[in-house]
Each structure stands twice: as structure tokens, then as C-alpha cells.
Amino acid sequence: MKIEEAQEMMRNIYWDRDRARGVNGTLHRTQEELAELSAAILERACTKAIEDEIADVFAWLCSLANLLDIDVSEAFHKKYTDACSKCKQSPCTCPDE
């Protein structure tokens, strides 16, 4: 599935609920899902559990983007082309943070 197809699927399933919740409420849920993903990784949960959390974070990110009228695929490809967005190399040659 392409990014734009995933975002459209989330719009078809959740648009009414997302709109009713609003940007702030959806941002809060996205942050909660990221916290759940963090916990799963730190607790060394099984791969399936981490996969579920990755999917949840992406789903909520799509809902947030839908509410903000942002095309996730377009935004991603604008920022990330075939090289690092900072050093413009692939693989990245930026110094470690």
C-alpha cells in the first residue's frame, strides 16, 4: 500500500470521528500512541506488539494530517528525496548527534 492510499483509507474510516475530536484532541491521541510505542520498545515487547504500535502511530499521524489538510506522501517526498535532507548524501554522512 502506498502512503497516499493509507492516508485516504484512514480518512474514509475515521474522518467524521477525527473532525469531531479536532486537531488538539487528535494530537493528544497521537502523542499517547507514541508513548505506547516507546514503552513497547523499552520493555522489549515482542515484535508483534511493536508492529501494532508502529501501525497505531502511523494511523494517528494520518488522521492528524487529514485534519490539517496535509498530504503525507507529498510532505515526505518534499523533505526526503533520494538523500539525507541535511547533508544531501546517501547514505547520510552527517556527524552523529
Ligand SMILES: [Zn+2]
Ligand atoms: Zn546527513
